[in-house]
Amino acid sequence: MKIGELGAATGTSVRLLRYYEEQGLLESHRVAAGHRRYDEDAPAVVRRIRALLDAGLPTRVIRDLQPCIRQDGTVSACKLETLQEHLDGLDARIAALAETRASLAGLVSDTRARELVGG
Template identity: 75%
Template structure:
């Protein structure tokens, strides 16, 4: 299928599909005219990529995971540690943001109290 057909089938922009290819997440062949041609299973591949992106995984991690992604979209157990490490990283960032929020809320409260005094 051509890139425009793949874009329409997946609701993904042509520009984004090109980006996926640049990042090594997808491959295409070229027609004599130079147009990209994707395999029949490309729509499923795009949906898997989008699901992994929605899970917050960067493209460099997705590129490493894709060979282990099963047809149902889950990742083979051999890559479980990678997913767990990413989850720990997210938990650490959430904790740091929570602390930052608490500090900012305290600063706002102190500023409001000072303004009312």
């Protein structure tokens, strides 16, 4: 499969596919003319990469997860600790954002209340 075909099959730009390859997430083989060729499972690999990126994982972590990804696309327990650390970090960021939101909502509420009483 050529890079343009892979891009069309996955809705991913050629530039992004090259980036995935540079990051060690996607493998290609060069033919005699120097063109990249991808195996038939490449669309599934790209979809897994996209799903893991959407889950908030950086490319370095996705690269480390590669040996733990099963044929069906699920991740085996060999990197469960890494996934848990990222989940905990996300929970901490959500909690911090909730606090920030509550503070801002209080400020908006106080400002509106002052405006209503002619402040």
